[in-house]
Amino acid sequence: MASMSEDDLLTVISRHLPASTATVPTGDDCAVLSPAGDVAISTDILVEGVHFRTDWSSAEDVGWRCVMHNVADAAAMRARPMSLVVAMVIPEGLATEWVEGFSKGLRQACDHIADQTGPIAIDGGDMSRGPAIMAAGTVVGDMEGREPVLRSGARPGDLLIHTGNLGASAHGLALLEAGETGSEADLFRRPVPPVALALSVPARAMMDVSDGLVRDARRMAAASGVSIALDSDRVAAAASPGASLHEALTGGEDHGFLAALPPGDVPEGWSIVGSIHAGAGVTVDGADLGELGGWDHFTA
Template sequence: MTIGDLGEFGLIAGITQRLTSGPSVALGPGDDAAVVNAPDGRVVATTDLLVEGRHFRLDWSGPYDIGRKAAAQNLADVVAMGARPTALLVGFGAPAHTAVEWAQTLADGLRDECDLVGASVAGGDVVRAGSVVLAITALGDLGGRRPLTRSGARPGDVVAVRGRLGYAAAGLAQLLAGGACDPELVDAHRRPRPPYEAGTEAAEHGATALLDVSDGLVQDLGHIAAASGVRIELDGAALPVPARLGPDGRHHVLTGGEDHAFAGTFPQATRLPDGWRAIGRVAEGTGVLVDGAEYGRGGWDHFPDKNG
């Protein structure tokens, strides 16, 4: 059966039955809008768009992995603010010939990724579209803490990362090459595994700035440098570059983003949380340097003529 056969409201009902509502959702799917608790009195909100052929390919990724990936990249943005994710709102567009089972399995992926952080899919919308499109809004709660922003880095701070870097980029490169693939790297491209605990760890250890590495380490640290009015100096020898990433491993680590690791800055006297790795320092100046030099173009930009 296709979603065209089932119809809009039948599809919504079928998907809703597969979802769970956690304690943060006071009123879930079924009304004109959801009601999500905000104990802190503030709501952290972020949104993202995933388009078939741009962010995922149906011949490379199944619906479950696409659902996990769509949820992960938005939950990671909430975590990067030092907040606890509470809910997702999901807009789903697909051709009428899409199988109902495909859409249901996508919903399972969204649900299971949310379960990792105690969040829920609180509602959304479905529409007919020429290709698969997902529009995700993620909400979170700060629990009384200040938000971790990009603008707090200061000269003398330590730059550190938590999570894998370069795995998803290396996996994508292997898929594009069409030869033998490392299953772990390809799996990293299909389904990121952000270390969600990183936000709380960073907040509790006095991080001065934090972000989700979604577009490449150098490019994203450039956002911290610009927002904070500082220069970030990376130590190439301190970068985690596993041999399995191949001869372009260093480039993947510096410019690949879809692993959704976290990068932050900490006061020099602070002991880094377990699992974090120091890779550089904050200095006076502007921009991002790798071993004292600009790395050059790299990282993701949605306008192709700017991608390195």
């Protein structure tokens, strides 16, 4: 690959990417998009040795995660994920096949999301040499006239509901750490955020669960000025098959959704995991967890 120019490498990558629906597709200084409403933007980064290991995750798995981490952030606002740009760092000597596989993973994830909520494409990118593989994705979501759902909208009396594979990523990672590299570890390698369920839920508050249920619930509680009570029986019932209660409470990277819903019927595909109260902080079965629970790679 040392003899390939950046333009040549882009040509290889672009063969594997989904067809763009952009008004001006990638290839110029910018892509130009025509959203139907306001736009939601967010960025999320994956770094080799921090977020993934190349012996545990294939290039396609890493491309998949790059898309899913980002589209979950858009869907958490009730924005339809419509476009991504991806900046990559590629170490000298990395096989061209890895970069191709990464592109295929981007494509597979975009196809999966497109089946749920409509077309999404990779509408730009940048590449550089560097000491480790790194992929920084940025998503553009289309509000399509909907009001954004913030973390700050939860009110006392609301139900706390969740959809997604709670604890699945932590459980898959535990399997990998135990030496089990089979398809069960895909729970870690291939998170599946249920974006269509997020776009349709009549929630007062919502967020992507990326750092663990307890840690992210604490953020919703702080933003909303409320207390959140988690019910361990309900959390265990909502957990992904195989995931322990601990994995369901503290495991990150599932990219499910946590929402506060006014009392009433719970939409299909969602599970009650707790309730919203006056006060502050997060409790599990009434006990204050203090600073425990969740993933922060700056302090871990």
